[in-house]
Amino acid sequence: MNLEEAKKLLEEKGQSHLLKYYDELSEDGKEKLLAQIEAIDFSVVNDLSEDAQGGERGIIEPLGALTISEIEKNRDEYESIGIKAVKAGEVGALLLAGGQGTRLGYDKPKGMFNIGESKELYIFECIINNLMQAVNKAGSWIPLAIMTSDINYDDTVSFLDEHKYFGYNRDYVYFFVQDMSVTTDFNGKIHLAQKGRISFSPNGNGGWYTPFVKAGIRDAFVKQGVKWINVFAVDNVLQKIADPCFVGATIKSGCVSGAKVVSKAFPEEKIGLLCTEDGRPSIVEYYEMTDDMMYKKDEDGRPLFNYGVILNYLFRIDELDRIIDNPLPVHIVEKKVPYIDENGNYVKPDKPNGCKYEKLVLDLIHLMKDCLSYEVVRNKEFAPIKNLTGVDSVESARKLLKENGIEY
Ligand code: UTP
Numbered sequence: 483m484n485l486e487e488a489k490k491l492l493e494e495k496g497q498s499h500l501l502k503y504y505d506e507l508s509e510d511g512k513e514k515l516l517a518q519i520e521a522i523d524f525s526v527v528n529d530l531s532e533d534a535q536g537g538e539r540g541i542i543e544p545l546g547a548l549t550i551s552e553i554e555k556n557r558d559e560y561e562s563i564g565i566k567a568v569k570a571g572e573v574g575a576l577l578l579a580g581g582q583g584t585r586l587g588y589d590k591p592k593g594m595f596n597i598g599e600s601k602e603l604y605i606f607e608c609i610i611n612n613l614m615q616a617v618n619k620a621g622s623w624i625p626l627a628i629m630t631s632d633i634n635y636d637d638t639v640s641f642l643d644e645h646k647y648f649g650y651n652r653d654y655v656y657f658f659v660q661d662m663s664v665t666t667d668f669n670g671k672i673h674l675a676q677k678g679r680i681s682f683s684p685n686g687n688g689g690w691y692t693p694f695v696k697a698g699i700r701d702a703f704v705k706q707g708v709k710w711i712n713v714f715a716v717d718n719v720l721q722k723i724a725d726p727c728f729v730g731a732t733i734k735s736g737c738v739s740g741a742k743v744v745s746k747a748f749p750e751e752k753i754g755l756l757c758t759e760d761g762r763p764s765i766v767e768y769y770e771m772t773d774d775m776m777y778k779k780d781e782d783g784r785p786l787f788n789y790g791v792i793l794n795y796l797f798r799i800d801e802l803d804r805i806i807d808n809p810l811p812v813h814i815v816e817k818k819v820p821y822i823d824e825n826g827n828y829v830k831p832d833k834p835n836g837c838k839y840e841k842l843v844l845d846l847i848h849l850m851k852d853c854l855s856y857e858v859v860r861n862k863e864f865a866p867i868k869n870l871t872g873v874d875s876v877e878s879a880r881k882l883l884k885e886n887g888i889e890y
Contacts, residue, residue, distance in 0.1 A: 483516050483517070483519060483520040484516065485501075485504070485512075485516065488501065488516050488519045488520075489501065491519065492519065495524050496670075496671075497524075497671065497672050499671065499674075499824075500515075500519060500672060500674060500680065501515075502674075502677075502824075503674070503677035503678065503822075503826060504678075506677060507677065507678040511678040512678070514678060514679075515678045515679070515680070518679065518680045518682075519680065522664055522672070522680065523663060523664075526663050526664070526685075526812055526839045527664060527666055527670050527672065527839065539759060539766075539770070540759045540760035540764075541759065541760055542757050542758070542759050542764070542766060542775070543757060543758045543759075544757055544758075544780075544786045544787045544788070545756055545757050545758050545763065545789065545853075545855050546789075546855065547743055547756075547788075547789045547855040547856065547857040548731060548735070548854060548855065548856050548857060549857050550857050550858070550859060553727065553731065553856070553857070556731070557727055559730070559734070560726070560727045560728075560730035560731040560734060561619075561726045561727045561730055562730065563726075563729070563730030563731075563733050563734055564725070564726030564727055564728065564729035564730030564731075564733070565619055565620045565726045565730075567709075567710065567726075567729050567730070567733060568616060568619075568620035568622060568624060568724060568726055568729065569620045569621065569622050570707060571622070571625075571706045571707035571708060572707055572708060572709045572710055573616075573624060573708065573709075573710050573711075573712060573724050573729055574624065574625045574626070574627065574703045574706075574708040574710070574711045574712070574724075575613060575624055575625070575626045575627070575711070575712045575714070575723050575724050576626075576627045576628075576629065576690065576694070576711050576712065576713045576714070577609060577626065577627070577628045577629065577714060577715075577716060578629050578687040578690060578713065578714065578715050578716065578793075578843065579591060579592070579593055579628055579629060579630055579634070579638060579716040580629050580630050580631035580634065580659075580660040580684045580687065581631075581684060581687065581716070582631075582633065582634075582683065582684065584817055584818055585868045585869050586867065586868065586869060586870060586876075587870065590634070590637055590641075591630070591634040591637050591638045591641070591716075592605055592716050592717065592867070593605045593606035593609065593638065593641070593716050594606065594637065594638075594641050595867070595876070597719065597867070597876050597879060597880060597883075597890060598890045599880070599890055600889070600890065601889065601890065603889075603890040604645070604648075605716060605717075605719060605867065606641070606642060606645075606648065606716075607645070607648045608719035608720075608888075609716065609719070609723065610647065610648040610649065610650050611648070612719075612720070612721060612722055612723050613626065613650070613723040613724060614649070614650070615722065615723075616722070616723060616724040616725060616726060617724075619726055620726065623651045623653075623654045624654065624724050625654045625656065625702075625703055625706060625708060626650065626654055626655050626656070627655075627656045627657075627658065627694060627699050627703070628642075628655065628656070628657050628658075629657075629658055629659070629660050629687075629690050629693070629694070630657060630658075630659055630660070631659065631660050631662065631683075631684035632659055632662060632682075633683075633684070635657065635659050638657070639657055642655070656697075656699045656702065658693050658694055658696075658697035658699055659693060659697075660684055660685065660689060660690060660693050661684075661685045661689055661692070661693060662682035662683060662684060662685055663682065663683065663685040663812075663838070663839045663840075664680060664681065664682055664683075664839070665681045665682070665683050665817075665819045665821075665836055665837065665838050665839075666836055666837050666839075667821075667835065667836045667837070668816075668835075668836065668837065670837075673819055673821035673822075673836060674821060674822040675820065675821065675822070676822060676828075677822055677826065681819060681820075681821055683819070683838045684840075685839065685840060685841060686812075686813065686815075686838075686839075686840025686841040686842055687715070687793075687840075687841075687842060687843045688810050688840070688841030688842040688843045688844070688845055688846060689810065689841040690713070690843065691802050691806055691846075692806065695806065700799070703799070704799060708799060709798060709799055709800075710729060710732075710733075710796050710797070710798055710799070711796070711797050711799060711802070712724050712725075712728075712729070712794070712795070712796050713794075713795045713796075713797060713843060714793060714794045714795070715793040715794075715866070717793075717866040717867045717868060717874075718792060718793065718794070718863075718864060718865060718866045718867075719865050719867060719879050719882075719883065720862065720863050720864060720865035720879075720882055720883070720886060721742075721792065721794050721863055721864070721865075722794075722858075722863060723794075728740060728742060728796065728856055729796065731854060731856055732796050732854045732856070735854040737850075737852045737853055737854040738797075738798045738801040738850050738851055738852060738853075739763070739795060739796060739797050739798065739801065739847060739850040739852070739853040739854070740795065740796040740853060740854040740855075740856055741756055741763075741791050741794070741795050741796075741847060741853050741854070741855055741856065742791070742792050742794040742795075742856050742857075742858050742863065743756050743789035743790060743791055743792065743855050743856065743857055743858070744789070744790055744792055744857065744858060744859075744860040744863075744864050745785075745788050745789065745790075745857065745860070746785055746787075746788055746789070746790055747860070749776040749777050749785065750771075750776055751768070751790065752768040752769075753768055753790030753791070754766065754767050754768060754790060754791045754844055755768075755771065755775060755787050755789065755790055755791075756789050756790070756791050756847075756853070756855050757775075757787060759848060762848055762850070762851065762852075763847050763848065763850055763852060763853035763855075764847065764848040765791055765844040765845075765847055765848070766787075767844075771787075774786070774787075775787040789855055789857065791844065792858070792863070792864050792866070793843070793844075793866075795843065795846075795847065796854075797846070797850070801850055801851075802846075805846070805849040805850075808849055810841040810842070810845045810846070811841070811845055812839050812840070812841060813839070813840050813841070813842055814837045814838075814839060815837065815838045815839075815840050816834040816836070816837055817834050817836065817837070817838050818830075818831045818832070818833065818834055818835060818836075819831065819835060819836035819837075819838065821835075821836070861882060861885060861886075862886060864882075865878070865879040865882040865883065866879070867879045
């Protein structure tokens with residue numbers, strides 16, 4: 483793309499400010515900026531209509547769960563099905579680690595954060611330790627794919643290399659890089675990260691399947707016999723990964739996907755609720771919850787909409803293949819986005835000042851024909867780290883680690 487073409491395109495899109503500092507750039511810088519402009523997917527920022535963001539909701543109804551007590555009754559059977567599947571190489575794991583963890587305020591990948599006090603204990607280390615539980619139970623390695631972004635790929639790979647994968651077998655670890663999308667101010671004007679660089683940020687955790695396929699990892703997994711992928715977030719230091727009981731229960735249920743859920747702690751808890759929407763599984767985000775969803779009770783006096791997701795899902799690969807071309811809605815997320823202002827100054831905001839455009843893994847669940855809702859004990863499996871202190875924080879996670887006898 484040459485300068486004239488870029489000018490024309492940006493004028494049409496109402497984004498001419500992106501060339502404001504063009505004349506100050508070196509020849510190389512100019513070329514790079516033009517290439518970035520050419521790569522922008524304007525459809526994401528141009529279509530801020532409700533439809534593009536998922537449109538109107540269908541009929542939302544509660545979805546129960548396979549409860550903790552039901553699971554306990556059948557644990558032996560579920561575990562033996564799950565262990566058999568893991569042993570046969572049918573289960574792969576996928577760590578979503580492309581986020582920027584802005585709330586934690588740590589400028590390295592979140593997995594590199596040391597939550598230890600009396601000794602080092604990194605978030606990545608917790609994840610590997612948790613995955614090792616399934617490996618040890620089954621007596622076989624589980625392929626692990628790690629999704630990073632362009633921004634944190636190098637740090638992630640070198641950190642894990644340096645720490646020798648915390649004892650995991652490197653031959654079973656695969657990395658890939660997710661896609662990016664532009665960031666904007668609240669009026670949809672695309673940010674410059676530098677005078678000659680457009681501000682791109684990771685496009686959410688939902689778009690993982692396409693780059694996973696493009697990187698050849700889907701094929702490598704399938705070649706090893708993988709049929710199920712356990713997708714999980716980097717934040718939760720207590721979660722079980724490739725948990726044989728969860729795998730076995732999902733296989734036994736005949737469902738094509740599964741979601742680990744916890745009972746809501748209190749009616750207004752900010753957690754996505756696993757429901758059905760027009761008969762298909764669907765997750766209602768906490769900010770979409772109606773009063774009924776918060777307060778309505780069933781005939782036994784329990785919350786009618788009771789089960790919140792903890793970002794730990796199982797997907798059958800053949801179902802993912804089936805839906806790979808279905809578009810996912812784009813969510814506009816207000817975040818702190820550093821940028822170059824109209825006077826050419828670099829601004830690092832201390833409160834949300836702009837939008838990122840993200841696809842979310844929870845929307846994949848709605849594309850599945852069914853989903854096993856699988857209840858876990860909150861204090862044993864849910865210790866998310868989003869902030870330094872307070873709710874869902876390093877502080878709260880440490881407390882839970884202690885409760886579970888894990889030294890830090
Ligand atoms: P969050 O929704 O907590 O986002 O991610 P975040 O970017 O990590 O953190 P904040 O909101 O800026 O504080 C949940 C999970 O999804 C992954 C994260 O790494 C985390 O495991 N994620 C998020 C991605 O892999 N890619 C993304 O683009 C966004």
